[in-house]
Amino acid sequence: MKNIFKPICILALITLYFCGLASTVFANVGGGSGKAASPYIDGDLLEDSPTVNRLKAEEAADKTVNFTTPEGKQIYGKHIGIVYLKPASPIKAIETAFYGTVIGEKVPRKIDFSIISSVTILSKDFKEMSIRLDMFPDISVDELLKINPTYTDLKEKYTRTITMRIPLWSEGKLPLALVGTDSDSNLQYNIIALFSEIPDGQKIEFLGFSSHWWAIRSVTNDLSYPHRKIYMK
Known part of the structure; x- marks a missing residue:
C-alpha cells in the first residue's frame, strides 16, 4: 500500500504557504503608517505658547462652511468670518469669533472659531438671535500646555455645548452677516448670508x-486620536 500521507502533507504545506502570502497581501492593501496628523510633528514645531497661539489664530481664520438650507439654497464659503455690514463698502476687517451672552452668564464673552465644531440657529427676534455652539476642545492654550492632556481627556472633559444670544444688528442698525471667500487664492470677502435670513433650526458645520x-504630542500619542495619515500601497 502506497504512503498517501506524504503527498497530502506536502499539499497542505503548499496551501498554507500560499494562503499566508495572500493574507499578507490583502492585509497591506489600503494600509499605511497611521502617523498622527499634527503641525508639531509634521512641521517639527515647538509646543510653546507663542507657536500654539499662532496656530490657533490661523485655524480660526481658515474655517469653511458648506450647507444647504431647507429651501434648497446652497451656501458655501472659505475663510469665513462675521461682520456688521456697511452699505456699499468693501468688506475688510472681519471677526473670527462670536461675541454675545451665554445663557446662564451675566457678562458677554467671545467664543473663538478655532474651538467651534458647529453652530445651530435656534431662534431670532427683531434684535437678537439665539445660537447653539458645539465646541471642542474648549480649553485655553495655557491650560493645554500645562496639563498635557490625552485625546481621551479632551473628549471627556473639554467637549461642551452652550447657547448664546447675539445681536442681529449693530448699534448703528447694521445687519450681522456671515462672510467669506470663494477660494484660497481669492482674498476678497463676499456676503455668504445674512444671519437674519438663515432659517431657524439650520445647523452649520465648521470645517x-x-x-x-x-x-500636541500628549494628544497624538493617544491611540484614540483619529486624525492620521493613511498611505495607500
Whole structure:
C-alpha cells in the first residue's frame, strides 16, 4: 500500500504557504503608517505658547462652511468670518469669533472659531438671535500646555455645548452677516448670508484643518486620536 500521507502533507504545506502570502497581501492593501496628523510633528514645531497661539489664530481664520438650507439654497464659503455690514463698502476687517451672552452668564464673552465644531440657529427676534455652539476642545492654550492632556481627556472633559444670544444688528442698525471667500487664492470677502435670513433650526458645520492647533504630542500619542495619515500601497 502506497504512503498517501506524504503527498497530502506536502499539499497542505503548499496551501498554507500560499494562503499566508495572500493574507499578507490583502492585509497591506489600503494600509499605511497611521502617523498622527499634527503641525508639531509634521512641521517639527515647538509646543510653546507663542507657536500654539499662532496656530490657533490661523485655524480660526481658515474655517469653511458648506450647507444647504431647507429651501434648497446652497451656501458655501472659505475663510469665513462675521461682520456688521456697511452699505456699499468693501468688506475688510472681519471677526473670527462670536461675541454675545451665554445663557446662564451675566457678562458677554467671545467664543473663538478655532474651538467651534458647529453652530445651530435656534431662534431670532427683531434684535437678537439665539445660537447653539458645539465646541471642542474648549480649553485655553495655557491650560493645554500645562496639563498635557490625552485625546481621551479632551473628549471627556473639554467637549461642551452652550447657547448664546447675539445681536442681529449693530448699534448703528447694521445687519450681522456671515462672510467669506470663494477660494484660497481669492482674498476678497463676499456676503455668504445674512444671519437674519438663515432659517431657524439650520445647523452649520465648521470645517477646517485636519492638523489641529491642539494636537500636541500628549494628544497624538493617544491611540484614540483619529486624525492620521493613511498611505495607500
